[in-house]
Amino acid sequence: xxxxxxxxxxxxxRAPAVVVDGVVQAAGRLDIEIALVGRxxxxxxxxxxxxxxxxxxxxxxxxxxxxxxHEAPLAALRRKPHASIRVAAELVRTRxxxxxxxxxxxxxxxxxxxxxxxxxxxxxxxxxxxxYPTHQGAALLxxxxxxxxxxxxxxxQFARMGTTYARVAMEIERPxxxxxxxxxxxxxxxxxxRDTHARLAxxxxxxxxxxxxxxxxxxxxxxxxxxxxTGNIAxxxxxxxxxxxxxxxxxxxxxxxxxxxxxxLTRHAFERFRQRVDxxxxxxxxxxxxxxxxxxGHGRSSARAIENGIAMAAQLAADRMVERVSADFCAA
Amino acid sequence: xxxxxxxxxxxxxRAPAVVVDGVVQAAGRLDIEIALVGRxxxxxxxxxxxxxxxxxxxxxxxxxxxxxxHEAPLAALRRKPHASIRVAAELVRTRxxxxxxxxxxxxxxxxxxxxxxxxxxxxxxxxxxxxYPTHQGAALLxxxxxxxxxxxxxxxQFARMGTTYARVAMEIERPxxxxxxxxxxxxxxxxxxRDTHARLAxxxxxxxxxxxxxxxxxxxxxxxxxxxxTGNIAxxxxxxxxxxxxxxxxxxxxxxxxxxxxxxLTRHAFERFRQRVDxxxxxxxxxxxxxxxxxxGHGRSSARAIENGIAMAAQLAADRMVERVSADFCAA
Numbered sequence: 001x002x003x004x005x006x007x008x009x010x011x012x013x014r015a016p017a018v019v020v021d022g023v024v025q026a027a028g029r030l031d032i033e034i035a036l037v038g039r040x041x042x043x044x045x046x047x048x049x050x051x052x053x054x055x056x057x058x059x060x061x062x063x064x065x066x067x068x069x070h071e072a073p074l075a076a077l078r079r080k081p082h083a084s085i086r087v088a089a090e091l092v093r094t095r096x097x098x099x100x101x102x103x104x105x106x107x108x109x110x111x112x113x114x115x116x117x118x119x120x121x122x123x124x125x126x127x128x129x130x131x132y133p134t135h136q137g138a139a140l141l142x143x144x145x146x147x148x149x150x151x152x153x154x155x156x157q158f159a160r161m162g163t164t165y166a167r168v169a170m171e172i173e174r175p176x177x178x179x180x181x182x183x184x185x186x187x188x189x190x191x192x193x194r195d196t197h198a199r200l201a202x203x204x205x206x207x208x209x210x211x212x213x214x215x216x217x218x219x220x221x222x223x224x225x226x227x228x229x230t231g232n233i234a235x236x237x238x239x240x241x242x243x244x245x246x247x248x249x250x251x252x253x254x255x256x257x258x259x260x261x262x263x264x265l266t267r268h269a270f271e272r273f274r275q276r277v278d279x280x281x282x283x284x285x286x287x288x289x290x291x292x293x294x295x296x297g298h299g300r301s302s303a304r305a306i307e308n309g310i311a312m313a314a315q316l317a318a319d320r321m322v323e324r325v326s327a328d329f330c331a332a
Numbered sequence: 333x334x335x336x337x338x339x340x341x342x343x344x345x346r347a348p349a350v351v352v353d354g355v356v357q358a359a360g361r362l363d364i365e366i367a368l369v370g371r372x373x374x375x376x377x378x379x380x381x382x383x384x385x386x387x388x389x390x391x392x393x394x395x396x397x398x399x400x401x402h403e404a405p406l407a408a409l410r411r412k413p414h415a416s417i418r419v420a421a422e423l424v425r426t427r428x429x430x431x432x433x434x435x436x437x438x439x440x441x442x443x444x445x446x447x448x449x450x451x452x453x454x455x456x457x458x459x460x461x462x463x464y465p466t467h468q469g470a471a472l473l474x475x476x477x478x479x480x481x482x483x484x485x486x487x488x489q490f491a492r493m494g495t496t497y498a499r500v501a502m503e504i505e506r507p508x509x510x511x512x513x514x515x516x517x518x519x520x521x522x523x524x525x526r527d528t529h530a531r532l533a534x535x536x537x538x539x540x541x542x543x544x545x546x547x548x549x550x551x552x553x554x555x556x557x558x559x560x561x562t563g564n565i566a567x568x569x570x571x572x573x574x575x576x577x578x579x580x581x582x583x584x585x586x587x588x589x590x591x592x593x594x595x596x597l598t599r600h601a602f603e604r605f606r607q608r609v610d611x612x613x614x615x616x617x618x619x620x621x622x623x624x625x626x627x628x629g630h631g632r633s634s635a636r637a638i639e640n641g642i643a644m645a646a647q648l649a650a651d652r653m654v655e656r657v658s659a660d661f662c663a664a
Contacts, residue, residue, distance in 0.1 A: 070517060107515075107520075135576055145514055148521065148522050149522050149523065180565065182477055182561060182564040183439075185402060187404050188439075189480065190481050190561050191481065193561075212568060212572075213564070213566075213568035213569045213572060214569070214571045214572030215572060216573075217573055217575070218572070218575075218576070228514075229521065229525075229562070230561070230562060230565055232514040232545070233512065233514065233562055233565065233566055234545075234565055234566070236514075236545035237546070237548060237569040237570055237573075238573055239545075239546045240544075240545060240546030240547060240548050240549050240550070241549055241570055241573050242573070242577075243546070243549070243550075244466070244467055244549035244550070247467050
């Protein structure tokens with residue numbers, strides 16, 4: 001049976017144009033169907049731009065409202081029952097779709113998906129699980145912003161979900177789990193960190209202890225656990241610094257004549273490097289812990305990132321990721 | 333009267349050798365005296381390496397104990413009354429020195445300095461105030477790790493101290509204060525952030541609202557306020573990424589023949605860039621809020637960074653920074 005991915009066409013900084021571009025590319029490449037959710041007139045205009053390509057695989061689902069990036073998500077969702085993200089989440093709840101993808105308001109996506117799908121038994125809060133590049137390959141960070149304030153229980157659940165995810169999606173047999181803190185010693189950090197450290201040490205997980213933030217990119221840990229506030233800040237510092245590196249390096253390269261030659265020669269190298277680091281290019285991140293598949297894309301997603309995000313949603317559906325996480329929690 | 337800077341000679345990854353190198357350089361450059369605190373025999377050996385240069389300006393203060401980087405600071409300080417950091421802090425308390433500088437265990441420095449010097453009236457907790465580079469110059473982040481768990485009161489105090497510091501030390505007339513969070517909207521963030529946002533909006537400070545972590549390096553805010561856990565993570569992500577950038581860029585540059593030429597040409601440019609970003613090069617950061625001057629250097633400090641840190645301590649003493657912060661709190 002061909003999997004159906006529900007895509008919130010109205011979400012993202014350049015929606016719906018870039019989303020539709022990515023959807024058409026994904027429909028051309030993958031053996032999937034796409035339920036494209038948004039304002040019908042807007043979407044028909046965008047699809048016309050593509051000469052109505054791949055309409056055998058793209059189905060329009062009309063949803064008249066949008067949660068804008070500046071809106072408070074809870075109030076907006078209450079006020080807008082026909083918001084595209086709610087309609088998309090409903091398609092997953094009713095099993096009309098296998099997974100949901102949105103590059104829109106991530107807070108609204110978390111609330112809408114949580115409301116429609118509920119949680120896996122034994123898991124209290126969803127965690128956004130972001131794969132990011134390290135010097136040795138890739139690592140997983142969770143939570144990247146779904147659950148801002150956490151108790152030790154929640155972080156232990158994140159560690160377990162992250163371990164399952166890394167095993168299945170990243171094919172790491174026994175993922176090393178690190179707890180993000182301000183020093184490696186067990187005593188370093190807030191009360192939350194110290195309590196969580198003690199709890200993790202008692203599990204059967206491959207817990208390697210606290211991980212300092214400067215080791216995020218060295219690949220010391222495969223799964224990095226933190227609350228959603230800290231994780232969001234950590235990833236966005238990385239993003240901001242990559243942008244700043246580009247600009248500052250350009251300044252420095254312009255400073256000397258010999259370096260100007262270097263600037264031209266290295267431009268392509270820097271672009272490849274940026275693609276390795278910029279997680280907007282990676283596609284999407286799943287909201288682990290929900291009793292259904294929901295993936296969040298970056299607001300600045302390019303058409304290629306949207307395409308990758310949809311591909312990732314299809315892969316996680318094929319991997320039966322929700323069932324795998326659920327089984328690992330029942331077994332524990 | 334020549335200011336006296338008390339330097340913890342035993343603190344830092346390569347202490348006492350690198351510290352003594354930096355002290356000798358600082359003593360040669362600046363019109364200051366240095367009280368060099370540590371194990372007498374070790375320090376005499378190090379000074380002999382320099383041909384006993386600048387002994388007119390360097391005075392040895394014997395302190396037989398050291399708090400090692402892996403020790404729990406509170407217990408270690410209780411057990412070691414003659415720890416170099418305690419003896420150095422005592423020199424500031426008794427006014428034998430104008431300021432204290434240590435590149436050692438920062439938790440121990442915070443505790444020893446807090447214990448010896450106490451707080452300025454009206455300020456509850458110390459904040460490590462780190463100046464870091466942005467694309468538009470420099471900005472100040474506090475707290476970078478002195479006070480890990482904070483209430484809104486504390487963050488408002490940090491905003492006020494940071495404003496005074498930016499005005500005096502960075503010569504910014506009306507510093508723009510940003511509250512580090514996961515989104516710019518007032519409602520975005522934890523309960524701590526939302527409450528602090530409301531409190532800051534009522535002050536006469538130049539509060540520009542929440543600052544997203546990816547704007548840390550754009551220069552949108554002059555003073556970035558956060559709890560010490562978040563601030564430490566944010567700065568260390570930056571540090572780690574700069575290291576990773578160096579290694580990944582070298583990989584990418586090696587990938588093509590034309591790029592290899594670029595690699596040689598841009599090596600110097602990258603080194604200049606790294607110096608702009610790496611705050612180990614900046615020297616030191618003061619613990620604002622204490623009723624005496626104490627500066628924390630980076631554990632990885634080079635001799636040049638130690639020299640810069642001592643110069644910064646002398647400058648803040650000349651600026652009467654503690655009195656300026658104190659006066660701004662009395663006036664409010």
